[in-house]
Amino acid sequence: MEASPPATPNGKQQHLLEQLRRAAHELSGQDLHAQLRNTPQAMGLATVYRHLRQLQQRGLVRCRHLPSGEALFAPTERDEHHLTCVDCGRTVPLPACPMHGDDLSPQQLDGFQLLFHTLEFFGLCPLCQQRQQG
Amino acid sequence: MEASPPATPNGKQQHLLEQLRRAAHELSGQDLHAQLRNTPQAMGLATVYRHLRQLQQRGLVRCRHLPSGEALFAPTERDEHHLTCVDCGRTVPLPACPMHGDDLSPQQLDGFQLLFHTLEFFGLCPLCQQRQQG
DNA sequence: GATAGAGTGAGTATCATTCTCAGTCAAGGG
DNA sequence: CCCTTGACTGAGAATGATACTCACTCTATC
Numbered sequence: 001m002e003a004s005p006p007a008t009p010n011g012k013q014q015h016l017l018e019q020l021r022r023a024a025h026e027l028s029g030q031d032l033h034a035q036l037r038n039t040p041q042a043m044g045l046a047t048v049y050r051h052l053r054q055l056q057q058r059g060l061v062r063c064r065h066l067p068s069g070e071a072l073f074a075p076t077e078r079d080e081h082h083l084t085c086v087d088c089g090r091t092v093p094l095p096a097c098p099m100h101g102d103d104l105s106p107q108q109l110d111g112f113q114l115l116f117h118t119l120e121f122f123g124l125c126p127l128c129q130q131r132q133q134g
Numbered sequence: 135m136e137a138s139p140p141a142t143p144n145g146k147q148q149h150l151l152e153q154l155r156r157a158a159h160e161l162s163g164q165d166l167h168a169q170l171r172n173t174p175q176a177m178g179l180a181t182v183y184r185h186l187r188q189l190q191q192r193g194l195v196r197c198r199h200l201p202s203g204e205a206l207f208a209p210t211e212r213d214e215h216h217l218t219c220v221d222c223g224r225t226v227p228l229p230a231c232p233m234h235g236d237d238l239s240p241q242q243l244d245g246f247q248l249l250f251h252t253l254e255f256f257g258l259c260p261l262c263q264q265r266q267q268g
Numbered sequence: 269g270a271t272a273g274a275g276t277g278a279g280t281a282t283c284a285t286t287c288t289c290a291g292t293c294a295a296g297g298g
Numbered sequence: 299c300c301c302t303t304g305a306c307t308g309a310g311a312a313t314g315a316t317a318c319t320c321a322c323t324c325t326a327t328c
Binding site for chain 2: 042053056057062063065067069071083085086087092094095105108109110111112113114115116117118119120121122124125126129
Binding site: 269270273274276279280283284287288289291292293294295297 | 299306307318319324326328
């Protein structure tokens with residue numbers, strides 16, 4: 001099917017990473033699969049997830065889970081965190097990350113090779129506060 | 135009616151909360167359901183999840199998601215965070231939380247009523263680092 | 269009692285993710 | 299040139315956690 005020159009070790013992972021970098025916000029596995037459909041870089045859903053996991057293990061993408069269970073992916077270098085409503089699920093990005101992995105002592109790291117972190121705040125958004133009072 | 139004081143609004147929710155407080159570590163919805171089976175406090179799986187969501191919305195329990203997609207619940211007052219291996223999924227609790235919600239400015243909060251936060255670090259555990267090199 | 273409303277749970281539906289497995293490709297040997 | 303080997307792929311099925319449905323059961327009130 002695909003006879004590409006042996007330039008890069010893995011073209012599909014590169015495509016996924018570029019897609020994530022191009023995107024204005026985090027994407028789910030389903031999003032990525034849908035966006036690539038009908039393009040020359042199209043790939044099956046299983047392949048998307050396979051490579052996302054590998055990219056994550058190589059520290060190139062980070063991943064967070066919505067309350068809905070959906071996982072969202074973004075490039076690791078984008079250090080963005082969120083405020084999420086536990087009622088309606090609405091998510092607001094926070095402008096800056098008040099936290100860095102350096103804050104962990106070697107003893108706390110316990111031999112782990114740190115790849116990324118997620119810091120998520122949960123609460124009730126203004127609309128859901130209103131609705132609950134009404 | 136919600137006219138009654140919120141101290142003991144619902145016996146089943148109380149049971150779930152007590153179960154979580156008694157437990158040495160976080161529990162999933164399935165765990166809670168299984169642990170209560172064959173006790174006087176037994177309740178259906180649907181009821182467990184219903185009440186867990188309500189407890190979360192009232193700020194009484196926090197919830198985090200494992201890479202496997204499973205959600206783990208703990209009482210909010212237990213301010214525990216983790217180091218998780220993105221390969222094998224092993225999780226190590228961190229002794230202290232280097233982060234507090236107070237670190238968010240009112241402007242950042244954007245009207246949200248803050249309930250809890252999750253701070254999770256991801257990396258490769260020593261065993262998985264070895265295995266990947268071998 | 270009769271009635272209304274909230275709470276419940278067994279079974280089913282949903283949906284993201286993972287698994288299976290047969291097909292395809294690339295490289296190297298004979 | 300075949301032929302083997304191994305890695306990669308993806309369609310479809312399996313998995314598993316969670317949400318939904320709806321008939322049933324309490325409880326309180328009339």
